[in-house]
Amino acid sequence: MVAAELLLNIPFVIIATGALxxxxxxxxxxxxxxxxxxxxADAISHSIVFGIVVxxxxxxxxSGPVQIxxxxxxxxxxxxxxxxxxxTRLVKNDAAIGLVFPALFSIxxxxxxxxxxxxxxxxxxxxxxxxGFVWLDSVLLGGVEVPxxxxxxxxxxxxxxxxxxxxxxELKLMSFDEGLARTLGYMPGVLFYALLTLTSTTAVAAFDAxxxxxFVAFVIVPPSAAYLLTDRLWKMILYGSLIxxxxxxxxxxxxxxxxxxxxxxxxxTTGGFLLLALLFGPRYGLIAQELRRRGQYSANDRRALxxxxxxxxxxxxxxxxxxLPALRGHLHWSSGKVERVLDQAQAGSLVAVEGEQLRxxxxxxxxxxxxxxxxxxxxxxxxx
Amino acid sequence: xxxxxxxxxxxxIQNVMIGAxxxxxxxGALGVFAVLRQQSLLGxxxxxxxxxxxxxxxxxxxxxxxxxxxxxxxxxxxAAALLVLxxxxxxxxxxxxxxxxxxxxxxxxxxxxxxxxxxxxxxxxGGLDSFLFGQAAAILRSDLWLMGALTLAALVxxxxxxxxxxxxxxxxxxxxxxxxxxxxLETVLTLLIALAIVIGLxxxxxxLMAAMVVAPAVAARQWSVxxxxxxxxxxxxxxxGGIVGALLSATGANLATGPLIVLAISAVVAFSLLLAxxxxxxxxxxxxxxxxxxxxxxxxxxxxxxxxxQHGDRSYRVEQxxxxxxxxxxxxxxxxxLERRGLVRRAPHMPEEGTHWELSDRGHDEAERVLQGLDxxxxxxxxxxxxxxxxxxxxxxxGVHGGG
Numbered sequence: 001m002v003a004a005e006l007l008l009n010i011p012f013v014i015i016a017t018g019a020l021x022x023x024x025x026x027x028x029x030x031x032x033x034x035x036x037x038x039x040x041a042d043a044i045s046h047s048i049v050f051g052i053v054v055x056x057x058x059x060x061x062x063s064g065p066v067q068i069x070x071x072x073x074x075x076x077x078x079x080x081x082x083x084x085x086x087x088t089r090l091v092k093n094d095a096a097i098g099l100v101f102p103a104l105f106s107i108x109x110x111x112x113x114x115x116x117x118x119x120x121x122x123x124x125x126x127x128x129x130x131x132g133f134v135w136l137d138s139v140l141l142g143g144v145e146v147p148x149x150x151x152x153x154x155x156x157x158x159x160x161x162x163x164x165x166x167x168x169x170e171l172k173l174m175s176f177d178e179g180l181a182r183t184l185g186y187m188p189g190v191l192f193y194a195l196l197t198l199t200s201t202t203a204v205a206a207f208d209a210x211x212x213x214x215f216v217a218f219v220i221v222p223p224s225a226a227y228l229l230t231d232r233l234w235k236m237i238l239y240g241s242l243i244x245x246x247x248x249x250x251x252x253x254x255x256x257x258x259x260x261x262x263x264x265x266x267x268x269t270t271g272g273f274l275l276l277a278l279l280f281g282p283r284y285g286l287i288a289q290e291l292r293r294r295g296q297y298s299a300n301d302r303r304a305l306x307x308x309x310x311x312x313x314x315x316x317x318x319x320x321x322x323x324l325p326a327l328r329g330h331l332h333w334s335s336g337k338v339e340r341v342l343d344q345a346q347a348g349s350l351v352a353v354e355g356e357q358l359r360x361x362x363x364x365x366x367x368x369x370x371x372x373x374x375x376x377x378x379x380x381x382x383x384x
Numbered sequence: 385x386x387x388x389x390x391x392x393x394x395x396x397i398q399n400v401m402i403g404a405x406x407x408x409x410x411x412g413a414l415g416v417f418a419v420l421r422q423q424s425l426l427g428x429x430x431x432x433x434x435x436x437x438x439x440x441x442x443x444x445x446x447x448x449x450x451x452x453x454x455x456x457x458x459x460x461x462x463a464a465a466l467l468v469l470x471x472x473x474x475x476x477x478x479x480x481x482x483x484x485x486x487x488x489x490x491x492x493x494x495x496x497x498x499x500x501x502x503x504x505x506x507x508x509x510g511g512l513d514s515f516l517f518g519q520a521a522a523i524l525r526s527d528l529w530l531m532g533a534l535t536l537a538a539l540v541x542x543x544x545x546x547x548x549x550x551x552x553x554x555x556x557x558x559x560x561x562x563x564x565x566x567x568x569l570e571t572v573l574t575l576l577i578a579l580a581i582v583i584g585l586x587x588x589x590x591x592l593m594a595a596m597v598v599a600p601a602v603a604a605r606q607w608s609v610x611x612x613x614x615x616x617x618x619x620x621x622x623x624x625g626g627i628v629g630a631l632l633s634a635t636g637a638n639l640a641t642g643p644l645i646v647l648a649i650s651a652v653v654a655f656s657l658l659l660a661x662x663x664x665x666x667x668x669x670x671x672x673x674x675x676x677x678x679x680x681x682x683x684x685x686x687x688x689x690x691x692x693x694q695h696g697d698r699s700y701r702v703e704q705x706x707x708x709x710x711x712x713x714x715x716x717x718x719x720x721x722l723e724r725r726g727l728v729r730r731a732p733h734m735p736e737e738g739t740h741w742e743l744s745d746r747g748h749d750e751a752e753r754v755l756q757g758l759d760x761x762x763x764x765x766x767x768x769x770x771x772x773x774x775x776x777x778x779x780x781x782x783g784v785h786g787g788g
Contacts, residue, residue, distance in 0.1 A: 033477075092424070103647065
């Protein structure tokens with residue numbers, strides 16, 4: 001009965017709903033990002049408003065299976081319209097996206113204005129959602145009160161998980177080499193539509209919690225942050241999901257602390273993680289890039305030094321060239337740079353300093369030879 | 385008429401109309417560059433990303449003061465553009481992801497700040513909601529002066545840098561080779577687009593200003609291939625759609641302005657895509673049908689000619705059913721079209737048989753012309769072997785048809 005008690009715990013319900021939105025969205029978002037179609041998620045989550053309002057006007061249902069089915073249709077409608085427009089070649093693809101979703105979104109908002117003066121799906125919820133109130137609306141499941149939003153998010157997350165697990169290989173191939181996928185008969189077009197349909201159903205299930213636009217953050221931002229951290233697809237999905245979960249927890253407590261929108265802080269926290277990944281990512285982070293560049297600079301300086309010494313070794317001008325003043329005079333290095341490069345070269349035991357004179361060590365000499373005569377490299381080192 | 389005049393001279397209505405016109409002109413004119421440079425979705429990101437600026441402007445000024453809100457919106461829009469730039473240039477993320485990240489994180493920040501303001505219980509906060517979907521009626525005469533001044537500034541800058549903008553839009557590489565500061569100009573252009581978005585924010589709202597950048601430009605593109613005319617037309621369409629939408633909103637009860645304006649301009653876009661005289665879908669579809677019909681007719685004509693040549697009979701009669709079987713489609717329409725042009729005529733036939741056709745003299749000439757036009761080289765090379773000639777040119781005509 002611990003589970004039943006947990007479901008009565010409001011913070012838990014809110015955090016769990018947020019985490020499920022994030023995980024369900026990250027599962028799909030990873031592929032959307034790799035396919036460079038993130039903005040379709042933006043288009044879908046806007047036009048979903050149209051679908052929700054129309055289904056609600058027709059059936060009176062604000063959520064549940066009918067809404068999910070309607071969402072799937074709206075998603076397909078949006079993407080088909082965009083493709084149709086782009087295929088006329090009168091409009092570029094990006095402009096087609098920018099034409100279709102505002103039009104559908106506008107119709108949705110106007111219908112709300114006309115027919116939904118006093119219903120809880122007002123224009124505010126449309127944009128922002130109200131994750132703080134998800135626990136209010138619950139259904140009885142096996143004798144336990146389960147919040148509606150949590151339940152539908154759990155189902156949608158499960159469906160997404162099954163989809164991605166079963167079709168992992170096909171999705172991976174579609175994302176990285178669509179041409180090959182088509183040649184092998186994996187129907188990447190159909191698969192992509194399935195992916196977008198699931199994006200729509202997830203958007204609708206998440207709609208009550210985070211609204212139409214914040215949902216975009218959950219689809220795009222966590223997998224993007226993960227993309228900056230790893231080259232492995234499964235790790236990208238895993239990291240994205242983890243970032244979503246942590247963002248939900250952190251976002252909830254930040255929202256309580258500042259007394260602001262919970263969905264907003266959750267989405268904002270994912271942005272924080274993206275910023276962290278951008279700065280501190282082990283390989284693609286800005287700091288790692290900068291360090292790598294500096295490392296390459298100094299390695300290059302060391303290489304220039306050994307080549308200079310090697311070229312003049314044993315020549316008439318060795319005394320003059322292979323000396324400290326020559327580095328300043330002939331290579332135009334500043335005193336600081338000379339000191340730095342020599343320190344590093346000595347640390348790597350490439351060069352020995354004897355007073356003003358510089359001598360190559362055997363290691364330094366073989367490095368210079370490797371640079372100048374790379375084709376001899378194997379010859380010199382092979383035992384034969 | 386008198387009611388209309390009274391309506392148009394109403395103070396609020398005038399405000400709304402002037403505001404809508406200003407918004408349409410600025411976003412229409414500058415949107416052209418976003419669309420041509422394939423940066424339509426940058427407008428989407430910029431407009432969503434103005435939300436935190438709107439909230440901050442409100443927080444700083446403590447009221448719904450349009451100047452500070454616009455300034456804040458411009459700043460946060462440009463900050464988002466900078467974020468997108470850093471993400472695309474310095475990280476491995478692609479443009480689409482960078483745009484989505486800028487859009488959603490800035491919007492989330494805006495939501496957080498908005499709820500913060502709502503908690504503060506400031507009496508003026510109600511006006512802030514209008515920035516989500518736009519509210520024409522909330523516009524004041526003093527706001528118009530500000531919008532007008534900004535529109536004028538944007539247009540003047542556009543005029544001064546016209547040649548440079550044109551060059552970086554159509555050939556940025558050439559512009560760079562001329563030593564034109566492309567990056568700086570791109571930044572100024574982005575700033576101007578952000579400015580256009582900020583101008584319309586109060587009427588159309590954060591979410592839908594994206595469409596105001598894209599839709600008028602796309603509509604104008606269908607009617608003109610000259611940049612000058614396109615910008616002018618786009619500004620006109622923007623202003624027209626803006627005025628229609630804003631008037632509908634100001635008169636109709638409780639309808640948000642933004643969606644109405646967007647739908648008005650979307651209607652112009654749909655109309656333009658369908659009916660534009662040169663690129664319009666209707667015209668291209670008609671042309672395609674005409675070409676297809678012409679090709680089908682030519683194929684039937686050539687078959688008739690070949691049959692008559694092989695039988696050594698200039699007035700060789702062919703039953704229509706046989707032509708249908710040969711072409712694997714109904715040739716009736718094609719034959720009637722040829723008959724109208726005087727290239728074939730009906731021939732007498734037994735009552736129990738179907739219609740028979742034969743070539744007229746003009747038909748023979750036309751068929752020769754068609755065959756020669758198909759591939760002059762092919763005709764002379766295979767002139768001796770009539771069998772292989774007919775095989776190759778029949779597959780050739782199939783190819784043309786399939787291609788058409």
